[in-house]
Amino acid sequence: MSRYPAMFSRLAGAEQGAFVPFVMVGDPTPAASEAIIEALIDGGADALELGTPFSDPVADGPTIQRAHLRALHAGASFADCLRVVARVRERHPELPIGMLIYGNVPFAIGLDAFYADCAAAGIDSVLLPDVPVRESEEFSAAAARAGIDPVYIAPPSASAQTLDAVAAASRGYVYAVSRAGVTGTERASSTVGLAQSVARLRADAAAPVMLGFGISAPEQVAEAIAAGADGAISGSAVVKIVEAHAPAVLAALSDAGEDCAQYTAAVEAMTAELRDFVSRMKAATHRNRH
Numbered sequence: 001m002s003r004y005p006a007m008f009s010r011l012a013g014a015e016q017g018a019f020v021p022f023v024m025v026g027d028p029t030p031a032a033s034e035a036i037i038e039a040l041i042d043g044g045a046d047a048l049e050l051g052t053p054f055s056d057p058v059a060d061g062p063t064i065q066r067a068h069l070r071a072l073h074a075g076a077s078f079a080d081c082l083r084v085v086a087r088v089r090e091r092h093p094e095l096p097i098g099m100l101i102y103g104n105v106p107f108a109i110g111l112d113a114f115y116a117d118c119a120a121a122g123i124d125s126v127l128l129p130d131v132p133v134r135e136s137e138e139f140s141a142a143a144a145r146a147g148i149d150p151v152y153i154a155p156p157s158a159s160a161q162t163l164d165a166v167a168a169a170s171r172g173y174v175y176a177v178s179r180a181g182v183t184g185t186e187r188a189s190s191t192v193g194l195a196q197s198v199a200r201l202r203a204d205a206a207a208p209v210m211l212g213f214g215i216s217a218p219e220q221v222a223e224a225i226a227a228g229a230d231g232a233i234s235g236s237a238v239v240k241i242v243e244a245h246a247p248a249v250l251a252a253l254s255d256a257g258e259d260c261a262q263y264t265a266a267v268e269a270m271t272a273e274l275r276d277f278v279s280r281m282k283a284a285t286h287r288n289r290h
Contacts, residue, residue: 018231026076043278
């Protein structure tokens with residue numbers, strides 16, 4: 001059973017939107033990424049969107065592309081990522097966890113086996129950024145068999161026909177893209193036209209709408225909520241914090257291993273900044289402050 005409805009119901013009662021950070025599992029190492037995920041939760045994340053490293057992440061901008069490469073360099077496999085998620089799930093049984101995974105991964109594994117593995121790890125939803133909704137039927141059917149919510153992207157300035165299709169196919173939430181292009185904070189989000197898109201999606205009884213791409217500051221979260229979105233997803237801004245601390249973490253790991261004080265200090269510096277960032281972004285979701 002998906003955990004998203006309970007989360008959105010709780011937040012609506014508290015007059016809040018959802019704040020969902022994205023981070024790459026395995027970046028800069030699988031163990032460090034697990035500490036990062038815990039810091040995001042400690043900071044107040046309402047749910048998680050977790051990436052799985054892939055060699056050709058065409059929907060991502062340079063910041064998240066580098067996260068893919070760091071995780072691959074650390075040897076993080078899909079199985080490693082599922083093990084991290086399973087441990088997080090054990091500690092946080094009610095937290096919605098979504099995965100962003102490129103379509104080659106389920107193709108290589110086999111759709112039914114892929115979604116069954118995700119369900120066994122405790123994943124609630126899967127977003128395939130390179131699979132458009134017009135090609136989604138086979139994926140959605142396999143997801144449904146495993147009890148996984150399929151999430152699809154509502155592109156900016158999409159036609160009414162596309163929005164209707166996304167609304168019909170998505171479960172858990174709809175990922176509404178705030179602007180054209182790839183992920184990244186190099187270009188800010190835009191809420192122009194978002195209210196109309198949200199209204200169209202909701203007219204089709206869609207799942208709650210989350211705004212993503214270019215969300216890097218609390219005021220952008222507040223704007224997304226004010227425009228009618230049920231929450232905001234921030235990825236590149238989170239990954240930039242990880243990237244800034246990764247050299248120190250990796251250097252300490254290489255020099256003396258995970259048990260040394262230098263490594264512990266490097267991880268703690270990174271996770272402290274992440275907790276602070278998430279706390280500030282979450283505070284902007286309070287509707288009564290707008």
